[in-house]
Amino acid sequence: xxxxxxxxxxxxxVLTISDVxxxxxxxxxxxxxxxxxxxxxxxxxxxxxxxxxNVPFMPIFNNLVIFDQHIAQNSASTIxxxxxxxxxxxxxxxxxxxKLRKDVKWHDGKPFTAADVKCxxxxxxxxxxxxxxxxxxxxxxxxxxxxxxxxxxxxxxKLKRPQPALLSLLASGYSPVYPCHVSPAEMRTKPIGTGPFxxxxxxANESIKLTKNPDYFKKGLPYLDGIEFTIIPNRSTAILGFVxxxxxxxxxxxxxxxxxxxxxxxxxxxxxVVEPNNVSTNIIINSSAPPFDxxxxxxxxxxxxxxxxxxxxxxxxxxxxGGTMEPAPDGLWAMPKEMLESIPGYGPDVEKNRELARxxxxxxxxxxxxxxxxxxxxxxIAVYRDPAIILIDxxxxxxxxxxxxxxxxxxxxxxxARKDYxxxxxxxxxxxxxxxxxxxxxxxxxxxxxxxxxxxxDIEKLFDQQSEETxxxxxxxxxxxxxxxxxxxxxxxxxxxxxxxTCWKPYVKxxxxxxxxxxxxxxxxDVWLDK
Amino acid sequence: xxxxIVRRLFLMLVTLFGISVIIFVLLRxxxxxxxxxLFDAAGFVDPADKANLERELGLSQPIVIQYLHWIGGLLRGxxxxxxxxxxxxxxxxxPRIPITARLAGLALLFSASIGIPLGVISAVxxxxxxxxxxxxxxxxxxxxxxxxLGLLVLMASVSLFGTMPIFNPNxxxxxxxxxxxxxxAMAVGFRSAALTMRITRSSMLEILRQDYIxxxxxxxxxxxxxxxxxALKNAVLPVITVIGIEAAFLIGGLIVTxxxxxxxxxxxxxxxxxxxxxxxxVQNLVMFIAVVVVVVxxxxxxxxxxxxxxxxxxx
Numbered sequence: 001x002x003x004x005x006x007x008x009x010x011x012x013x014v015l016t017i018s019d020v021x022x023x024x025x026x027x028x029x030x031x032x033x034x035x036x037x038x039x040x041x042x043x044x045x046x047x048x049x050x051x052x053x054n055v056p057f058m059p060i061f062n063n064l065v066i067f068d069q070h071i072a073q074n075s076a077s078t079i080x081x082x083x084x085x086x087x088x089x090x091x092x093x094x095x096x097x098x099k100l101r102k103d104v105k106w107h108d109g110k111p112f113t114a115a116d117v118k119c120x121x122x123x124x125x126x127x128x129x130x131x132x133x134x135x136x137x138x139x140x141x142x143x144x145x146x147x148x149x150x151x152x153x154x155x156x157x158k159l160k161r162p163q164p165a166l167l168s169l170l171a172s173g174y175s176p177v178y179p180c181h182v183s184p185a186e187m188r189t190k191p192i193g194t195g196p197f198x199x200x201x202x203x204a205n206e207s208i209k210l211t212k213n214p215d216y217f218k219k220g221l222p223y224l225d226g227i228e229f230t231i232i233p234n235r236s237t238a239i240l241g242f243v244x245x246x247x248x249x250x251x252x253x254x255x256x257x258x259x260x261x262x263x264x265x266x267x268x269x270x271x272x273v274v275e276p277n278n279v280s281t282n283i284i285i286n287s288s289a290p291p292f293d294x295x296x297x298x299x300x301x302x303x304x305x306x307x308x309x310x311x312x313x314x315x316x317x318x319x320x321x322g323g324t325m326e327p328a329p330d331g332l333w334a335m336p337k338e339m340l341e342s343i344p345g346y347g348p349d350v351e352k353n354r355e356l357a358r359x360x361x362x363x364x365x366x367x368x369x370x371x372x373x374x375x376x377x378x379x380x381i382a383v384y385r386d387p388a389i390i391l392i393d394x395x396x397x398x399x400x401x402x403x404x405x406x407x408x409x410x411x412x413x414x415x416x417a418r419k420d421y422x423x424x425x426x427x428x429x430x431x432x433x434x435x436x437x438x439x440x441x442x443x444x445x446x447x448x449x450x451x452x453x454x455x456x457x458d459i460e461k462l463f464d465q466q467s468e469e470t471x472x473x474x475x476x477x478x479x480x481x482x483x484x485x486x487x488x489x490x491x492x493x494x495x496x497x498x499x500x501x502t503c504w505k506p507y508v509k510x511x512x513x514x515x516x517x518x519x520x521x522x523x524x525x526d527v528w529l530d531k
Numbered sequence: 532x533x534x535x536i537v538r539r540l541f542l543m544l545v546t547l548f549g550i551s552v553i554i555f556v557l558l559r560x561x562x563x564x565x566x567x568x569l570f571d572a573a574g575f576v577d578p579a580d581k582a583n584l585e586r587e588l589g590l591s592q593p594i595v596i597q598y599l600h601w602i603g604g605l606l607r608g609x610x611x612x613x614x615x616x617x618x619x620x621x622x623x624x625x626p627r628i629p630i631t632a633r634l635a636g637l638a639l640l641f642s643a644s645i646g647i648p649l650g651v652i653s654a655v656x657x658x659x660x661x662x663x664x665x666x667x668x669x670x671x672x673x674x675x676x677x678x679x680l681g682l683l684v685l686m687a688s689v690s691l692f693g694t695m696p697i698f699n700p701n702x703x704x705x706x707x708x709x710x711x712x713x714x715x716a717m718a719v720g721f722r723s724a725a726l727t728m729r730i731t732r733s734s735m736l737e738i739l740r741q742d743y744i745x746x747x748x749x750x751x752x753x754x755x756x757x758x759x760x761x762a763l764k765n766a767v768l769p770v771i772t773v774i775g776i777e778a779a780f781l782i783g784g785l786i787v788t789x790x791x792x793x794x795x796x797x798x799x800x801x802x803x804x805x806x807x808x809x810x811x812x813v814q815n816l817v818m819f820i821a822v823v824v825v826v827v828x829x830x831x832x833x834x835x836x837x838x839x840x841x842x843x844x845x846x
Contacts, residue, residue: 232793
């Protein structure tokens with residue numbers, strides 16, 4: 001409890017400090033030093049799906065539009081223009097037109113035009129001759145029929161049907177505009193953007209260096225001379241580096257709750273915030289093979305979970321319980337509490353839930369004398385392994401004896417794709433707090449990231465229905481209904497939504513950690529150092 | 532002696548060929564490849580894209596062709612391209628070698644300059660309090676893992692001085708280089724120093740019991756002359772062997788030390804490359820390490836012959 005109070009005080013002091021800092025006159029200069037948790041595979045944001053990649057490279061780029069970098073909660077109302085000066089929907093809500101800025105240059109001096117917008121999204125839709133090696137967010141643009149240009153400074157997205165969510169998807173840190181004149185291969189090693197910082201070098205396992213773009217189209221920005229990421233995979237060394245002043249900020253959202261206490265005890269002046277980050281820890285179930293092809297066993301599993309215990313053990317109580325969409329108040333689409341608690345397994349009486357689970361297990365032929373033997377597969381990473389161990393302990397109570405099956409990272413997705421598992425402990429990060437992103441990516445029939453091959457045509461119709469809906473209240477109700485059904489179907493039982501910490505030195509100004517995404521808040525164009 | 536050297540050189544080539552085959556095959560046996568890991572970062576595996584990427588990287592070719600391609604390139608001085616950074620492997624590996632070489636060299640220097648004298652002192656004062664104290668030090672050196680020792684040093688540095696040694700791979704002066712490398716070199720060299728000390732001690736004790744030592748003393752030679760001229764010269768042979776072997780084993784210790792101190796040397800780079808299954812980097816780096824080990828072994832054997840005239844292989 002005391003630690004919660006301490007964090008609350010810390011959070012309040014952050015707010016106060018931030019308010020003061022915004023009132024103060026920003027100073028130019030200085031290198032912003034951040035440690036990085038690991039070496040990203042490349043520098044190409046469009047080909048990656050980890051924020052190890054978009055934290056260091058997001059400052060190089062601009063989007064057509066972007067979520068306001070100083071409002072923690074991303075929403076449609078916080079979308080601001082970047083490369084686009086303005087945008088407008090057509091009367092039938094099937095065309096989204098952007099008027100583009102005319103004063104923008106790529107870092108190599110070439111002018112930015114609407115052709116760059118077209119070729120970026122053509123490549124993302126797989127319509128271009130040049131191909132990405134990987135295209136993890138191709139499904140975001142499934143409803144885009146074509147991107148057209150009208151002269152050099154107007155681009156339109158023509159849709160097959162209305163999709164209000166498209167603007168939010170374009171505002172994600174994952175949606176930068178790439179230059180037409182640079183190949184995808186070059187973008188992996190020497191990215192060129194229009195953003196506030198230019199790429200200097202990326203030494204694998206060592207460092208990533210960015211320098212100020214003096215020709216940035218937003219006059220007077222950025223304030224910093226550059227940003228340096230030092231790659232330190234050893235967490236203890238990295239934290240010591242921050243405490244000793246070698247770094248101005250920790251890697252965003254990478255300080256666990258127990259580590260946060262260490263940081264504060266060694267550096268009382270450090271400003272630390274704890275935020276949810278729209279990453280859920282969940283169970284993937286192979287329902288195509290025994291024993292989990294039996295719905296009763298799947299339901300028993302969902303009933304056996306004690307979600308509060310997970311959060312208490314792993315985060316000292318600092319986590320949230322919810323469905324697929326991030327819980328409120330930070331999540332915009334979360335089911336109301338009463339609705340959530342009406343879902344089997346979410347009710348507060350864990351023992352009662354487990355009693356029901358045991359009955360279902362007995363119906364399926366298991367009991368005190370005949371336990372079900374399975375393996376729980378997961379990746380050899382602490383944030384996966386630790387909850388898997390708790391899960392194994394909890395399902396003992398419903399006659400399931402599980403063994404931990406730790407899988408090497410290189411083998412994880414091939415193993416899941418082969419359906420060579422019974423239960424898997426998985427983490428799902430959502431790039432945008434937006435139902436279209438979550439539902440189509442993780443639960444649509446045939447989607448590449450729908451690891452369990454869950455396919456329910458009735459729910460799929462509801463996906464489209466909510467996606468087309470322009471009335472926000474109506475859409476929210478549809479989203480709640482879908483989320484409830486996904487949990488009742490035990491499609492991918494959500495255990496909890498994590499919260500994590502970020503710390504920086506008090507002289508770092510204008511950093512905001514997003515509270516409903518880990519992917520969208522790293523442009524850093526007006527961050528400054530009060531030194 | 533000449534015939535021996537020629538035979539040893541031939542055997543070195545055969546050994547290196549064998550190692551190259553083993554490295555290559557083992558790497559391909561390890562489950563998963565770079566393509567799986569790249570897709571892991573993307574969060575899914577697309578079979579068609581995977582096949583394209585495997586073709587692009589040459590991984591769809593038969594293993595024998597891949598091997599011949601690698602060896603052919605190696606003989607021409609072309610180490611291929613890193614799958615991860617897409618830069619020439621040579622460009623990635625070369626700048627890291629001096630960093631690790633300096634660290635390893637300093638660690639070995641530390642190990643020899645501390646281990647040999649302390650081992651001699653311990654042996655000469657066998658059974659004394661000093662001997663026991665030194666044996667405790669050597670035992671702790673063998674027991675403490677270098678990553679723990681390294682972390683301890685870093686934590687002490689932060690809590691005592693409010694700072695920590697930050698690594699600069701390109702020091703401008705010798706003094707700067709020494710300050711940067713000294714602490715991690717000591718952390719990794721402590722184990723080798725302890726081992727060297729134990730070997731020196733036991734080897735010295737064995738020699739000191741020999742008849743010719745008694746003869747030297749009977750002839751009236753001073754204690755210092757007996758210990759250092761007659762005994763140490765003969766006791767040092769197994770110590771050289773141990774230091775030679777340690778040079779090879781040091782790479783294991785360096786992996787953790789480079790990680791803890793965040794030193795961008797080849798040991799940490801190798802582990803990262805293995806994690807990504809970056810074959811061009813791993814196979815060339817392991818081959819480089821194998822060459823170093825084989826050459827060090829060769830040098831140790833030559834030193835044997837140079838130090839002890841009784842050993843003249845093949846003569």
